[in-house]
Amino acid sequence: MRWFANAGCDHVGGTVFMVSTEELKHVRSESGEILTEPFLHVCKGLLCLLDDFGPSLAFVKTDVGGNIEKLESKYSSNPKEFGCLSCMVNLEVKSKTVKNPSSCTVALLWLTR
Numbered sequence: 001m002r003w004f005a006n007a008g009c010d011h012v013g014g015t016v017f018m019v020s021t022e023e024l025k026h027v028r029s030e031s032g033e034i035l036t037e038p039f040l041h042v043c044k045g046l047l048c049l050l051d052d053f054g055p056s057l058a059f060v061k062t063d064v065g066g067n068i069e070k071l072e073s074k075y076s077s078n079p080k081e082f083g084c085l086s087c088m089v090n091l092e093v094k095s096k097t098v099k100n101p102s103s104c105t106v107a108l109l110w111l112t113r
Contacts (some may be wrong), residue, residue, distance in 0.1 A: 033084040036075045043068050043111060066105040074104045 023045065026038045047068065050061040061077040075082045082088050089105050098105045 028058055029084065033086055034092070036071065036082055036085055036088070038078070039085060040072055040075065042069060064111065067111040070102070070107040 024041050049055045092103050092105045097103050
C-alpha cells in the first residue's frame with residue numbers, strides 16, 4: 001500500500017489530529033529511523049488542516065505542499081534506497097548538495113519547521 005497515494009482530507013471517525021497522532025506510531029522503524037512513506041502520509045494529512053483556515057494560508061499550503069512533493073518525488077524515484085529520510089539526507093551530504101535550495105534536505109528542514 002502506498003501511504004501518501006491515499007492521503008486525503010477525509011478523516012471519518014475523528015479529527016485530523018486524532019488520525020495523525022495514530023499514524024505517527026508508524027513513522028519510525030524498529031531501529032528508530034523515520035520512514036519516508038508514512039512520514040509523507042502524515043504530512044499530507046496535516047496539509048488538509050490548512051484548508052480549514054481559508055485563503056489566508058494559501059501561500060503556506062503551497063509552500064508546504066511543494067516540500068512534500070519534492071520529498072515524494074525523490075522517494076518515488078527509488079523507494080528501496082530512500083525508505084528512510086536519513087538516506088536522502090546522507091546522499092545529499094555525500095554529494096555536497098545538501099545546501100542547494102532545491103535539495104530534499106532543505107525541503108525537509110522547512111517541512112519540519
